[in-house]
Amino acid sequence: MNPNLKRLFARSMTGGLDPVEPPSPSSPRSARRKATLITLAAVFAIVGVLAGGYYFAMRPVTLRIAVGPANSDDVKLVQTLTHAFGQTHAYVRLRPVQTDGASESAIALADGKVDLAIIRGDLDVPKNAQAVATLRKNVAVLWVPPAKGKKAGAKITKIAQLAGHKIGVIGRTQANVNLLNVILHQYGVDPSKLEIVQFPAADAADAIRNQRADAYLAAGPVNSKITADAIAASTKDGGAPTFLGIDSAEAIAQNHPVYEAAEIPAGTFGGSPTRPDDEVKTISFNHHIVARKGISETTIAAFAHQLFAARQQLLTEFPMTAKIETPDTDKDAVIPVHPGAAAFVDGEEKTFLDRYSDYIWWSLMALSATGSIGAWFAGYLKKDERHNNSTLRERLLEMLAQARKSETTDELDTMQAEADNILRDTLHCFEDGAIEEGALTAFNIALEQFHNAVADRRALLMSLPLNLRTASGAQFRATGTL
Structure with missing residues (x-):
């Protein structure tokens, strides 16, 4: 704060009068605080939505995969993949659903009971099946x-x-x-x-x-x-x-x-x-490893990426993993390729920003708009506070003129107490952001002039004979005027 204001504030507070209790917060200030809280709550809500959206977008996805028969190499391979994906905290996790064989796995996929299935290409392929990999x-x-x-x-x-x-x-x-x-x-x-x-x-x-x-x-x-x-x-x-x-x-x-x-x-x-x-x-x-039609392109692309990344790690235990191949992406393929698998094969996998850039952009726009609206609303609520402070400053200038004409020290003391209250209100307005540095400087000048006028008038009155000061003081106390 400006040193002059500190000095003037101290001077006002030690002018010989009893300390004046600070005024209770005015309703405009209370409304402004509520608006600030509302704006902060809105900002935190948007940030929370963004954080929550990111969490839900990146949380692991579990896919049910039908595989059989029991004790077959396919079952052992899927169990090993399930363990490997879990250990690496991969985005896609697997939940094996054991069946009696490839035919039953195909039926489970057709009925929508599973998300993935290992099936034979010479079976009746379900209409909702799309290729992810050739096992x-x-x-x-x-x-x-x-x-x-x-x-x-x-x-x-x-x-x-x-x-x-x-x-x-x-x-x-x-x-x-x-x-x-x-x-x-x-x-x-x-x-x-x-x-x-x-x-x-x-x-x-x-x-x-x-x-x-x-x-x-x-x-x-x-x-x-x-x-x-x-x-x-x-x-x-x-x-x-x-x-x-x-x-x-x-x-x-x-x-x-x-x-x-x-x-x-x-x-x-x-x-x-x-x-x-x-x-x-x-x-x-x-x-084939096939996926049910309609499963997220992002999810299947991530699964394909994980599958081929794990292939090299499983070669020792499962030499057949070396034979895992990408699916046929031709339009006339026997089993149509899943769009997610096609994106992986073509190197067109979408990153997090690719998938959610629109949502992030709109969220940032909403956050910016909320901040702007909050700032405008806070400024609008400060309008009354600024007007009130302007009125108090005008009152201070009026007291400056009155102080030069005052006939008693009691009148000067009364105006000094009122100036102290005006000072407190002005400092509160400045701290709350209702007035700028320039307005505070103008108030500083007016307050300085007021104190000088009071000091000069007090010195003049104290130099008068005692009987004149007493008569003037009695008249002021009786009538409030001289």
Whole structure:
């Protein structure tokens, strides 16, 4: 505060009169304080909304993923991903929903019970499914164990010779039977002319050793342990199995877009001699991770990013993760790609600012507008306080003129007390921001002149004879005038 004002304030407070109680806050000041509180509350509310919006935008999202059957590599992979995402506090978390197989997972997605599912590409893909990633490629393996005992005379070297025989299908899923039927139809073999039996994967080796079928079909990754163990069981007692090549693989792929022509490299299943001893033509189909249509593009893009980032970390435990590929983004893809996955593949993922820049901009505009409105409202409420202070200053100037004409010290004391109150009000106005530094300086000059006038008039009155001062004082006390 201006040193002169401090000095004048001290002088007014020690003018010989009893201290005057400070005036109670005026209603304009009280209203101004309420307006300030309201403005601050509005600002804090907007900041709170922004903070809350950021929290809800960035809080983890949990996606339910259907996967099966129990104890399969797919289930183990999803469980490992779930653990990995949780440990790294990733944006997307997984909640596995175990099913009996890919068909049941597809049904769960179609019914809206899950957000993600691992399905086979050769199944009836749900209409609400959109591709996120290609988990792996599966190949069909057809082979005939070496003939033994009563079946020593049976020699099958081509698919067309399967008619009239018993075919063992490894796995309980109907999808493998459908796959076999597709192959048989391509070679003109009527499925009704042969017997098809299914064995659980865990019982496949025993079924082969016990010669429960003449030929077998397995479907899975090229490095599938289930397939490798089943083929090893076929050669345990010597002799090598005969692999039935699907030479019409390209024709099948043309007629059934979910399949692709593929090859099984020589020696894929190991052993001595190596199995197979030469390259075998076959067909393949994909296992996909699909998302339910309508799930946030941002969420799926984040999931795809996390999935491919974790792929390298899981290679030791799950070598098949090296085969995880991005989905087909072509418009004519068998399974349409999810927009979020497409954004990840194309490198067009939206950042936080990209997604919420409009909301942030409008929030900042609202905050600025609130501040401006609050400042205007506070200034409006100070209008009466400024007017009141201007009136008090005019009163001080009037007292300045009266002080020069005063005839008693009592009158000077009364005006001094009133000036003290005016001083207090003016200082309160300045502290509250109702008046500016320039107005305070003008008040300072007027107050200084008033004190000088009082001091000069008091000195003049004190120099008068006592009888004149007494008579003048008595008249002032009796009538209030001289």
